[in-house]
Amino acid sequence: MKERWPFSSEPSLLISVVNGREARAALAGGADIIDLKNPLEGPLGAPAPKVIEEVCGVVKGHKPFSIALGEFPGKPGAAALAALGGAYFQPDFLKIAFLAHTPSEEMVRTLKEIKSSIGSLPHQKTSQIVSVAFADTIRSGSWNLADFAAFSQEGGAAGCLIDTWEKNGSSLLDYFTGAELGEFIESCHTHELFCGLAGALKFSHIPLLSRLKPELIGVRSAVCGGDRLGGTVSCQSVRELKELCGQTEHEKADKHLA
Numbered sequence: 001m002k003e004r005w006p007f008s009s010e011p012s013l014l015i016s017v018v019n020g021r022e023a024r025a026a027l028a029g030g031a032d033i034i035d036l037k038n039p040l041e042g043p044l045g046a047p048a049p050k051v052i053e054e055v056c057g058v059v060k061g062h063k064p065f066s067i068a069l070g071e072f073p074g075k076p077g078a079a080a081l082a083a084l085g086g087a088y089f090q091p092d093f094l095k096i097a098f099l100a101h102t103p104s105e106e107m108v109r110t111l112k113e114i115k116s117s118i119g120s121l122p123h124q125k126t127s128q129i130v131s132v133a134f135a136d137t138i139r140s141g142s143w144n145l146a147d148f149a150a151f152s153q154e155g156g157a158a159g160c161l162i163d164t165w166e167k168n169g170s171s172l173l174d175y176f177t178g179a180e181l182g183e184f185i186e187s188c189h190t191h192e193l194f195c196g197l198a199g200a201l202k203f204s205h206i207p208l209l210s211r212l213k214p215e216l217i218g219v220r221s222a223v224c225g226g227d228r229l230g231g232t233v234s235c236q237s238v239r240e241l242k243e244l245c246g247q248t249e250h251e252k253a254d255k256h257l258a
């Protein structure tokens with residue numbers, strides 16, 4: 001991978017937060033990346049600038065952070081303008097989502113517009129672009145996970161993340177098997193992209209997903225007592241999840257047998 005945050009051999013734990021208090025809890029629990037979003041505006045809802053400012057005050061200088069931009073069907077210009085707004089805060093990552101009916105040309109164009117808009121800023125640090133797709137929409141779309149990686153690379157993204165659009169209790173593993181996700185991770189690596197897995201993941205999913213060795217595992221609901229809107233990030237849950245990220249299924253079984 002040409003352009004990447006130095007990920008370690010175990011998946012980095014990305015925790016989605018909505019305010020500074022949650023960011024503090026996620027940091028204290030050992031999160032590797034603090035992801036800022038506004039779940040009230042959708043699975044990849046964009047946070048308000050004043051909230052970003054608050055979270056920057058907590059996170060900057062401690063851990064990398066990402067900002068969700070949302071999705072912009074048919075509007076690459078609007079996406080680029082939103083990205084410019086996000087880049088103002090100099091996050092490590094900017095996340096932009098694509099529903100599976102987005103034409104591939106539009107995805108590539110949107111990513112290129114974003115890359116060129118944020119590249120024009122005088123900052124020393126340029127945010128890396130993370131291209132996000134949704135496991136529950138992709139089956140009905142015109143491209144598959146391997147295509148998604150290829151188009152993301154063509155557009156200039158540094159990484160791909162797969163999440164779920166409907167937060168209705170179904171998780172990533174209800175849509176794709178471990179083997180399929182393993183192939184997706186491989187496609188990302190073939191295209192020199194890092195790979196993130198998310199989507200209503202539960203604690204019980206983590207050992208299996210860790211074994212697949214994605215660069216990122218992204219979670220919100222599971223560390224908010226199962227309620228991504230009404231709940232709040234629990235430091236203890238983040239800590240437990242972080243410990244699980246370093247364990248494969250076999251290690252977990254061994255511990256239980258010991």
Ligand SMILES: O=C[C@H](O)COP(=O)(O)O
Pocket residue numbers: 016035163164167198199200201218219220221222228
């Ligand atoms: O980017 C990761 C998402 O925020 C995951 O949220 P979730 O665990 O509630 O699906």
